[in-house]
Structures are given as C-alpha cells and as structure tokens.
Amino acid sequence: MSPASTQQSVNSETPLKESQLEEGRLEERQPKELLQKSEESRTRKSGAITTQHLTFQYPNCEPVLNNVSLFVHKGQRLGIIGHNGCGKTTLFMLLCGVLSPTAGEISLLDRPVEPGQFRPEVAMLFQDPDDQLFSPTVREDIAFGPQNMGLDPEAATSRVNQALAVTGTDFLADRTPHHLSGGEKQMVAIAGLLAMQPEVVLLDEPTASLDMRTRRRLIGFLQKSAETLLISSHDLEFVLEVCDRVLLIDNGQIIADGDPLDIMGDSELMEAHGLEKPHSLIPHVRPHHRRLSVAGQMPAIRATERATDLGKSQAKRGKVKNNQK
Structure with a gap:
C-alpha cells in the first residue's frame, strides 16, 4: 500500500472513531436527560x-x-x-x-x-360570607355542599358535625346565619368549605x-x-x-x-x-x-x-x- 493510500485510510478511520465516541457520549448523557425529564414530569404531576x-x-x-x-x-x-x-x-x-x-x-x-x-x-371562601350563606340554619348551610356531592344523609351529617367541631361553631348549629356576627358568619362559611373535604x-x-x-x-x-x-x-x-x-x-x-x-x-x-x-x-x-x-x-x-x-x-x-x- 502506498503512503498516500495509507494516509487516506487513516483519515477515513479517524472521523469514524470520533463519531463513535460522540455517539457514546450521547448514549451516556441520554439516560441522565431522560431521568431529569422523568423527574420533572413526576413533579408536575404532583x-x-x-x-x-x-x-x-x-x-x-x-x-x-x-x-x-x-x-x-x-x-x-x-x-x-x-x-x-x-x-x-x-x-x-x-x-x-x-x-x-x-x-x-x-x-x-x-x-x-x-x-x-x-x-x-376545590372550594373558595369569598371576602363577604353573606355571598355564600343562604340556608335557614347553620347546620343546613354546612350540609348543602356534602348533600350536593351525593353523600348519603349519615355521611353528610358526619361531615357537618366534624366541620362544626373543628371551627368551634357547633353552638351555632341551629341559628340563622344572617343573625350572626361578622366573625361568626366567617367561621360558618369556612365550616361549609371543610365539610366538602x-x-x-x-x-x-x-x-x-x-x-x-x-x-x-x-x-x-x-x-x-x-x-x-x-x-x-x-x-x-x-x-x-x-x-x-x-x-x-x-x-x-x-x-x-x-x-x-x-x-x-x-x-x-x-x-x-x-x-x-x-x-x-x-x-x-x-x-x-x-x-x-x-x-x-x-x-x-x-x-x-x-x-x-x-x-x-x-x-x-x-x-x-x-x-x-
């Protein structure tokens, strides 16, 4: 083989090796990149x-x-x-x-x-509790959400009692919402949100x-x-x-x-x-x-x-x- 052909052979092999090395680098990087994307996907799903x-x-x-x-x-x-x-x-x-x-x-x-x-x-408390209190009694108002979610009466009552206890409004259960003070209305409205879980x-x-x-x-x-x-x-x-x-x-x-x-x-x-x-x-x-x-x-x-x-x-x-x- 002539020197020229030998040089040509070397030149043709060198780029191939560099290309192979680069592919290897990409293969090394790919799992990490996929892992990062997978992590981002899991984060977004949470x-x-x-x-x-x-x-x-x-x-x-x-x-x-x-x-x-x-x-x-x-x-x-x-x-x-x-x-x-x-x-x-x-x-x-x-x-x-x-x-x-x-x-x-x-x-x-x-x-x-x-x-x-x-x-x-999702549940929202409005700035003015009068915008979301409308039932004859506090208990009925808090029960409105669970009932409209299709819960049976026993389950709805259990949620209402829990919400009343957590918010400290159980003593208001039979009162008319619009006869309450501003702070009492606020806590009753919050109880209504909590009852929907x-x-x-x-x-x-x-x-x-x-x-x-x-x-x-x-x-x-x-x-x-x-x-x-x-x-x-x-x-x-x-x-x-x-x-x-x-x-x-x-x-x-x-x-x-x-x-x-x-x-x-x-x-x-x-x-x-x-x-x-x-x-x-x-x-x-x-x-x-x-x-x-x-x-x-x-x-x-x-x-x-x-x-x-x-x-x-x-x-x-x-x-x-x-x-x-």
Whole structure:
C-alpha cells in the first residue's frame, strides 16, 4: 500500500472513531436527560394548580392579570399579598371557574378548569360570607355542599358535625346565619368549605371580622391542614404564621415568589408595592413570638412576660399612690 493510500485510510478511520465516541457520549448523557425529564414530569404531576400565561381583562379596562404563570405543589400553603385591586381576588375567581380567562390556561389537579363547571375538589371562601350563606340554619348551610356531592344523609351529617367541631361553631348549629356576627358568619362559611373535604382551598381574607381567639383557632387548624391552601390576605402576620410560600402581586403580575420571611422582611420591596413590613419582623428589644405551640393559647414565655409587665405596672401605681399620700 502506498503512503498516500495509507494516509487516506487513516483519515477515513479517524472521523469514524470520533463519531463513535460522540455517539457514546450521547448514549451516556441520554439516560441522565431522560431521568431529569422523568423527574420533572413526576413533579408536575404532583401539582395542585398550574397556570400558563394567564391573562384576564374586564371590558374596556386594563388587564387585571397579565401573563401569569404559576405552579403550586400539592399540600403547599401559598400566601398571596398585594395592595387593593392588584388582582388577588380575580385570580381566585379564575382558579375556581367563576371567571373565564381572556387568554392562557389553567389546570387544577391535572385537569383543565372549565368556567362554570362544578369541581367539588376545590372550594373558595369569598371576602363577604353573606355571598355564600343562604340556608335557614347553620347546620343546613354546612350540609348543602356534602348533600350536593351525593353523600348519603349519615355521611353528610358526619361531615357537618366534624366541620362544626373543628371551627368551634357547633353552638351555632341551629341559628340563622344572617343573625350572626361578622366573625361568626366567617367561621360558618369556612365550616361549609371543610365539610366538602376539598383538596384545594382558596381563602380570600379569611381573618376579616375575627376576634383574637377565633383567629388563633383558624391559624391552628390551617397549620395542621393537609389540603393545598391559597390565602389572599392583608393580615401579613397571619400569612407569616400559616404559609410556607408567598407571592407578591402588583399590576397584574407576580413581582416576587418565595420564602415569606425573605419577601415580607424586605422593607424596600414591600414599600415599593404599597405594603409594609410586618411588625413582628421589625427588630425589637423583646422578640415577637408568632408561632403558638397550642392553637388559641398564649405561649408560656409571652404569658410570663405579660405577668411580669403587669406586676411592674401595679408596683409603679402603688409607689405613685404612696407618694400622693
């Protein structure tokens, strides 16, 4: 064989070997890439809510929501914060099918949301409980959802009793809803949601009209809840205690998405979008104790501090009285 033919043979073999090596590299990479895609697929399947490029616009108005893409995992407790009119309630209305999007897609538990379609796996608390209380008695109102889901009377009654007990509204069972206080109506409306045992719960300003004790009860059972929770609220301390993720919305868009302490602890970010840093995140001589070990009860450390403060106050008053004598 001539040198020329030998050189030609070498040149023809070299690219082949490089090609084979490259194919080998691709084969090595392929399983990892497939594994990654499979993992992403499993993650997506575990989602409770997905929106893609969601836009909503009322007639002759600027878009209330503009190109919002969101993914919420099952079991997540998501707080949604923002100034009045930023689109929080509109987002909830779209998620539960009350409103139809101008553009974009929404899926709930891997099924598309169809406007007007009854989906018992999702329940929404409206800002005004009078919008969802209509039966002659509290018990009948709470039973409405389970009955319309086709449950037999015994199962429906069991769910009603459980919801009454959890929300502490059992003493109101035979009362007329529209004769109740604002806070009582709120808890009855929440009991109505719980009786349906939904997988996804949307709560729009759930602490409105609640007194301290009832608010603490609500915090207690939401912290233990296994459902996916989306909570829209101006009660930022409540959001800090309940939620493990926060969205900050402004001008119909997601401005920030992440850890509640990181987002709400950023004074500059909060003020730029019409909000204030929660009081408990402002440095104090005595730190705040937001989280309670037992729902509805004051932590021992706070109770001790209160007792100490009261004792000092009374002692001071006693000195003043003695000086006056």
